[in-house]
Amino acid sequence: MAKGFGSSSRARGKFERDCATCAAASRCWDDPAPAASEIRAQRAPGLDKGTTLVTQGDPFDAVYLVASGSVSLSELTVDGALSVVGFRFPGDLVGIEGWALGRHRYTAVALEPTTVCRIGSPSSDRRSGGGALLQRLLKKTARQLDASAPSWRGLPARERVAAFVEDVARRTHNENFARGPRRLPMTRAQIGSYLGLAEETVVRAMAELT
Amino acid sequence: MAKGFGSSSRARGKFERDCATCAAASRCWDDPAPAASEIRAQRAPGLDKGTTLVTQGDPFDAVYLVASGSVSLSELTVDGALSVVGFRFPGDLVGIEGWALGRHRYTAVALEPTTVCRIGSPSSDRRSGGGALLQRLLKKTARQLDASAPSWRGLPARERVAAFVEDVARRTHNENFARGPRRLPMTRAQIGSYLGLAEETVVRAMAELT
DNA sequence: CGGTTCTTTGATGGCCATCAACGCTTGTGG
């Protein structure tokens, strides 16, 4: 099974792109810029706010890279509650967790107008580029695993929210979240679900962020 | 940079093993058993309880696979507190988070007599097996990313501890944690640090697990 | 304008962090 994930037989649609020619590639890929034909992605049509990218339980077919906008990852828990597991911003990977299991673990929904690129078969058994793509994906996943360690575990609610805002600001390269309401793409309820806090607590905490 | 991580020039010591000949390989690697010479690992000498495997901040040089025993991952936070980030059991990967950054993010300490295997260079640019190892590592990392989604976020303390015990039991294939004290390899304080609870709360919660 | 979703503010009670103290186990040295 040296075959990569995704259906390698999928025809190259008109959205097929070479990452080497994409101006935003530096946001998606690490240090060495992708060589020509090293990584082929399919730029999906723009997603409206509220559009579901993948649904929990769907068979795993590909992994997505956020190009612009933002995405929420939510999970239907055993108690029937829908809880937010994380958020993804430009350059972040969506759906890799489902690879091992064979089906997607989370539902990914666009929080705002969003564009994503679909990464299908890395064709790892054909060209040497396959290994390079795997290496890039592994590094990205490792980075995400690193970032998934909640640095706010056990912190009081106010610091937890503050750490969240800083984290979002850093990951979106946007420093202006403190001022003005509704600069954050997700709702207070979603933040609360993600942080394990009540919506009202998030509101009160953000009001005290000076 | 198609080179893998680790120093590929490191001589093959007397601990060098071929995963294809290891009886415990099924615990470490997924479905297709490793082919001969596909994965070479270095079985390290047994670690005593309390031995530090990697230290936070150390330059990243390799990734480790837990063969037996267990390991705690802890992080020195900005407030100077040492908080537990996770635990690793046989078959789990240790240290992959440090790859992207170039240095280890967490300190890994053996919770009991433990053996690990060191995975060095995948030699991805030489044989086709390099891609296969990368694929295995990526799948393992993705699985860990999946498991790192705390299913206990926002749960009350009792259910949080219950979920933790179940998780450990599942990952160690050991169902007998409920009965008898001190069957868990980590201390109550470490569990509390990991779950974001006080040590006393963990004690009280475990006493009520019937 | 009417409906919906999101945000905000207030009041109350319960859960859990904190402090304090003690028993238990293990290891070490006299």
Next chain:
DNA sequence: CCACAAGCGTTGATGGCCATCAAAGAACCG
């Protein structure tokens, strides 16, 4: 063997933070 120390586990009392309920503004959209 015993004394001592150190680490871990356990139990109790108290106060504060935060979840919950309730209700009303605010923004958005057809």
